[in-house]
Amino acid sequence: MSSKLGTAVVTGASSGIGAVYADRLGARGYDLLLVARRVERLEKLAADLRSKYGVHVEVVGADLGKASDLEQFADRLRGDEHVTLLVNNAGLAYMTPSAELSAAKAQEQINVNVTALVQLSLAVLPRFVAKNAGTLINISSVLSIFAMPLSTTYSGTKAFVTLFTQGLQQEVKDTKIRIQAVLPASTATEIWDVAGIGGHGVLDPATVMSTEACVDAALAGLDAGELITFPSLEDGALWSHLEQARLAIPAAVNTRIPASRYTSRV
Numbered sequence: 001m002s003s004k005l006g007t008a009v010v011t012g013a014s015s016g017i018g019a020v021y022a023d024r025l026g027a028r029g030y031d032l033l034l035v036a037r038r039v040e041r042l043e044k045l046a047a048d049l050r051s052k053y054g055v056h057v058e059v060v061g062a063d064l065g066k067a068s069d070l071e072q073f074a075d076r077l078r079g080d081e082h083v084t085l086l087v088n089n090a091g092l093a094y095m096t097p098s099a100e101l102s103a104a105k106a107q108e109q110i111n112v113n114v115t116a117l118v119q120l121s122l123a124v125l126p127r128f129v130a131k132n133a134g135t136l137i138n139i140s141s142v143l144s145i146f147a148m149p150l151s152t153t154y155s156g157t158k159a160f161v162t163l164f165t166q167g168l169q170q171e172v173k174d175t176k177i178r179i180q181a182v183l184p185a186s187t188a189t190e191i192w193d194v195a196g197i198g199g200h201g202v203l204d205p206a207t208v209m210s211t212e213a214c215v216d217a218a219l220a221g222l223d224a225g226e227l228i229t230f231p232s233l234e235d236g237a238l239w240s241h242l243e244q245a246r247l248a249i250p251a252a253v254n255t256r257i258p259a260s261r262y263t264s265r266v
């Protein structure tokens with residue numbers, strides 16, 4: 001029997017933040033559809049969640065950075081009327097100076113962090129709009145609002161995620177569809193191994209959040225109706241001030257007259 005809450009899809013559920021989202025959404029009573037490349041990890045998690053929560057859990061092995069796998073999974077979501085929640089979580093970071101970043105690794109970050117997130121968001125949105133219901137959670141990063149010297153391409157992908165998600169939020173603001181962007185700071189996961197900096201153990205432990213605390217905060221933000229959730233930002237006014245300044249610019253540039261600093265040459 002299908003859950004009355006429907007099916008929650010979690011991409012990148014084989015480790016880290018995605019694995020905790022799968023646990024928390026299973027605990028809430030969602031059936032689960034978990035996708036990643038490491039199927040053996042997904043199957044172990046699925047067995048655990050079935051036994052803990054009695055929910056239906058399906059596992060799909062797919063490389064979302066590969067166009068054919070992505071297209072197939074997007075088609076699956078497009079055609080699955082039980083999907084009521086999507087967590088676009090799959091992602092990776094290569095932390096390296098751009099001059100040393102291979103084209104392949106740059107493209108892989110774009111393929112997974114951007115292309116897969118867009119295609120899967122667009123795969124579920126038409127049904128959410130038709131039903132005037134549904135939840136989309138896009139996992140961005142605090143590195144979407146600034147770039148460190150080693151995070152240039154990664155930050156660029158996450159800047160896309162945050163702005164793309166804000167655009168979708170504008171589109172559905174008069175509906176009952178919930179769309180949230182989550183911007184974690186450093187969180188204790190394997191991403192830091194993939195990033196090539198030797199794992200999160202090289203970071204100051206006081207600055208690294210547990211995956212459970214990160215996801216529980218993100219879900220609390222979702223439940224509170226937040227559009228943008230920073231799990232570790234205590235002073236939310238910092239974001240409001242940034243948004244206020246950002247949103248003042250479109251009106252200020254809406255003129256045919258060039259700014260005087262560019263025309264008053266002496």
Ligand SMILES: NC(=O)C1=CN([C@@H]2O[C@H](COP(=O)(O)OP(=O)(O)OC[C@H]3O[C@@H](n4cnc5c(N)ncnc54)[C@H](OP(=O)(O)O)[C@@H]3O)[C@@H](O)[C@H]2O)C=CC1
Pocket residue numbers: 011012013014015016017018035036037038039062063064065066089090091092093112139140141142183184185186187188189190191192194
């Ligand atoms: N940890 C942190 O400090 C922060 C993380 N984030 C974001 O959180 C999200 C989750 O990452 P996190 O949990 O930290 O890191 P992990 O490396 O633990 O998890 C990443 C997940 O993404 C999946 N994934 C990566 N590449 C692919 C691919 N090509 N196809 C399918 N799945 C893929 C991995 O599965 P598999 O390898 O099995 O395919 C894995 O399940 C990412 O979007 C990341 O950018 C944001 C801010 C901070």
Ligand SMILES: N[C@@H](C=O)C(=O)O
Pocket residue numbers: 093140141142143184185186187191192195
């Ligand atoms: N994923 C983290 C960096 O690797 C981050 O977004 O902070």
